Amino acid sequence: MRFNLPVLVAAAFVLAACSSTGDNSGDTGSTGQSTSSGNAQVATAPAGPKPGSQMDLTINVGDRVLFAFDSSALSAGSRTTIERWAAWLKTYPANSVIVEGHADERGTREYNLALGERRADAARDYLVSLGINTNRVKVVSFGKERPAIAGSNENAWAQNRRAALVLAK
Amino acid sequence: MNFELKPPRLFSAVLAALAITVLIVAPARAEITVDITQGNVEPLPIAVPDFVANGEAARRFSADIAGVVAADLERSGLFKPIDKRAFIAQPDGLAVTPRFNNWKPLNAQALVVGEINIEPNGALRASFRLWDVFSENQMTGLSLTTTQANWRRVAHIIADTIYERVTGEVGYFDTRIVYTAESGPPEKRVKRLSIMDQDGANHRFLTDGQTLVLTPRFSPAQQEITYLAYFNNQPRVYLFNIDTGEQELLGDFPGMTFAPRFSPDGNSVVMSFAENGNSDIYVMDLRTRRVRQLTNSPSIDTGPSYSPDGRQIVFESDRGGSQQLYVMSGDGGGQKRISFGEGRYATPVWSPRGDLIAFTKIFRGQFHIGIMRPDGSGERLLTRGFLVEGPTWAPNGRVLMYFRQERSDERGRGGTPRLFSIDLTGFNEREIGTPVGGSDPAWSPGPLK
Numbered sequence: 001m002r003f004n005l006p007v008l009v010a011a012a013f014v015l016a017a018c019s020s021t022g023d024n025s026g027d028t029g030s031t032g033q034s035t036s037s038g039n040a041q042v043a044t045a046p047a048g049p050k051p052g053s054q055m056d057l058t059i060n061v062g063d064r065v066l067f068a069f070d071s072s073a074l075s076a077g078s079r080t081t082i083e084r085w086a087a088w089l090k091t092y093p094a095n096s097v098i099v100e101g102h103a104d105e106r107g108t109r110e111y112n113l114a115l116g117e118r119r120a121d122a123a124r125d126y127l128v129s130l131g132i133n134t135n136r137v138k139v140v141s142f143g144k145e146r147p148a149i150a151g152s153n154e155n156a157w158a159q160n161r162r163a164a165l166v167l168a169k
Numbered sequence: 170m171n172f173e174l175k176p177p178r179l180f181s182a183v184l185a186a187l188a189i190t191v192l193i194v195a196p197a198r199a200e201i202t203v204d205i206t207q208g209n210v211e212p213l214p215i216a217v218p219d220f221v222a223n224g225e226a227a228r229r230f231s232a233d234i235a236g237v238v239a240a241d242l243e244r245s246g247l248f249k250p251i252d253k254r255a256f257i258a259q260p261d262g263l264a265v266t267p268r269f270n271n272w273k274p275l276n277a278q279a280l281v282v283g284e285i286n287i288e289p290n291g292a293l294r295a296s297f298r299l300w301d302v303f304s305e306n307q308m309t310g311l312s313l314t315t316t317q318a319n320w321r322r323v324a325h326i327i328a329d330t331i332y333e334r335v336t337g338e339v340g341y342f343d344t345r346i347v348y349t350a351e352s353g354p355p356e357k358r359v360k361r362l363s364i365m366d367q368d369g370a371n372h373r374f375l376t377d378g379q380t381l382v383l384t385p386r387f388s389p390a391q392q393e394i395t396y397l398a399y400f401n402n403q404p405r406v407y408l409f410n411i412d413t414g415e416q417e418l419l420g421d422f423p424g425m426t427f428a429p430r431f432s433p434d435g436n437s438v439v440m441s442f443a444e445n446g447n448s449d450i451y452v453m454d455l456r457t458r459r460v461r462q463l464t465n466s467p468s469i470d471t472g473p474s475y476s477p478d479g480r481q482i483v484f485e486s487d488r489g490g491s492q493q494l495y496v497m498s499g500d501g502g503g504q505k506r507i508s509f510g511e512g513r514y515a516t517p518v519w520s521p522r523g524d525l526i527a528f529t530k531i532f533r534g535q536f537h538i539g540i541m542r543p544d545g546s547g548e549r550l551l552t553r554g555f556l557v558e559g560p561t562w563a564p565n566g567r568v569l570m571y572f573r574q575e576r577s578d579e580r581g582r583g584g585t586p587r588l589f590s591i592d593l594t595g596f597n598e599r600e601i602g603t604p605v606g607g608s609d610p611a612w613s614p615g616p617l618k
Contacts, residue, residue: 070491072446098402105556105574105584106531107515107531108472108492108515108516108529108531108558108559109383109384109516109558109559109608109609110384110427110428110441110471110472110515110516111469111471111472111485111487111492111515113383113397113404113425113427113428113443113471114427114441114443114448114469114471115469117424117425117443117446117448118443118446118447118469121445121446122446125445125446139424140402140403140404140425141404141425141443142381145358145360145381145383146356146358147355147356148356149356150354150355150356150577150578150579150580150581150584151577151578151579151580151581152555152576152577152578152584153579156579
């Protein structure tokens with residue numbers, strides 16, 4: 001299945017709007033790339049992020065999926081997001097990506113490293129099952145070392161239990 | 170693969186020859202003792218007057234060495250150094266028997282009399298005698314010769330000698346801590362491999378913070394640390410040579426390696442390797458570079474720690490549905506669950522005495538540091554908090570260090586981790602001061618030889 005770009009952008013905009021509370025800190029940890037979203041740029045597609053860029057991925061596709069506590073199971077919503085990842089990667093066949101796995105702070109450090117790896121792997125496996133060549137997708141776990149959002153509260157923990165897609169340099 | 174980070178040379182001074190002579194000890198009777206297996210003991214009042222300086226060059230050490238000795242003893246919770254301002258008179262030196270009547274009114278049970286000489290070659294010689302004030306007997310005495318730069322080690326060795334003589338347990342003051350220093354906001358936390366004496370002195374950053382580093386652990390040989398580093402964003406286990414700053418990647422794994430720990434003989438490193446969502450435990454022989462897989466379950470097996478005789482390994486696994494502690498033989502055989510209480514059990518560490526395993530327990534939304542016997546019996550929780558994690562044993566198996574983190578607010582404030590120590594009895598919980606935040610402490614296995 002191939003989306004044409006305008007449809008993709010429109011669909012992603014709806015999704016970005018309903019998940020925007022989690023995007024107030026869009027840093028995914030390793031790249032240092034700032035991806036704050038939710039501004040007017042999204043609506044004006046022609047002036048928006050460069051197609052195929054990290055910004056494009058973050059804003060127009062959605063760069064992360066969330067997990068339940070101590071779980072690496074992909075929800076239906078996460079599968080939908082990963083399906084968009086697959087479509088995006090098919091649109092930009094030169095792009096390679098890294099799936100970063102993260103955990104909230106409510107676990108021990110080493111277990112959380114393993115849990116982050118499990119999450120990244122679950123996302124990677126689904127991506128590969130959708131036809132993306134395994135050579136294009138690396139995984140790395142950051143455990144609880146790189147929260148997306150600071151704070152010891154349920155909302156922050158929910159946003160931090162994530163797998164995030166990062167464009168490989 | 171080698172990385173050169175050029176940290177300061179740390180142990181060159183420390184490794185300088187340290188000569189120790191036992192001073193003649195008269196037979197003692199009915200002497201003072203402290204039973205440290207009891208919980209809330211009354212600390213033993215001890216007088217540690219400034220060491221007598223023989224000559225001008227020795228003078229700058231006389232209060233400093235006595236101060237470090239007193240601080241070590243005080244921090245153990247087992248001694249109560251008497252305020253110097255209460256002293257009636259200073260001791261006259263080592264050669265004469267102290268005037269005990271100057272110390273009895275202060276209720277000093279023990280008295281440390283010390284002397285400092287600077288040798289013609291510049292070496293520092295510190296000598297001391299420990300006296301039982303009320304029986305008027307010498308309990309122990311030592312003379313130590315070393316470089317002047319080494320004066321803190323001399324003080325720690327003196328404190329260890331006093332601790333050993335009075336408690337019957339091996340001292341732990343002449344030891345070091347390696348840990349990760351933490352600074353910056355939670356989302357961009359900077360972590361640096363760091364080392365310090367057990368009292369926080371002689372602090373050094375070993376890495377520059379450019380690379381994320383986690384879980385450092387000492388080699389029993391002590392010139393090396395094994396830890397996790399994210400060079401090129403690839404989390405792998407490395408060896409770090411403290412003397413040279415050289416780093417070496419351990420093994421050729423196609424994915425993340427983590428949770429490293431040395432075997433008691435220092436010849437192997439046991440660690441986890443994660444692949445396809447599954448983490449298993451492997452051991453690498455550092456001499457042959459041969460790698461052996463020890464666990465093979467479709468679960469997270471991590472946190473391995475050897476028994477002191479090297480025959481067994483305790484580790485954590487979620488193979489039963491949640492994190493629990495398991496014990497296996499050194500070759501991976503006979504894997505057996507030992508934790509059966511409510512909650513999740515993690516980060517097991519075998520005591521250097523072999524008699525206990527310390528762990529982190531997550532239970533009813535709180536974290537705890539606890540201990541149990543190697544068969545899982547006798548569980549006791551020593552402390553708890555929003556987050557307490559990662560116990561490490563003092564080499565005498567009587568004190569634990571760990572890190573504690575409070576809840577942070579929405580801007581990440583208040584969530585900086587700090588190092589704490591606590592006695593096995595659950596008493597004497599103390600913060601270890603560090604320049605910035607600190608986590609993942611690892612106590613050196615013993616004094617440097």
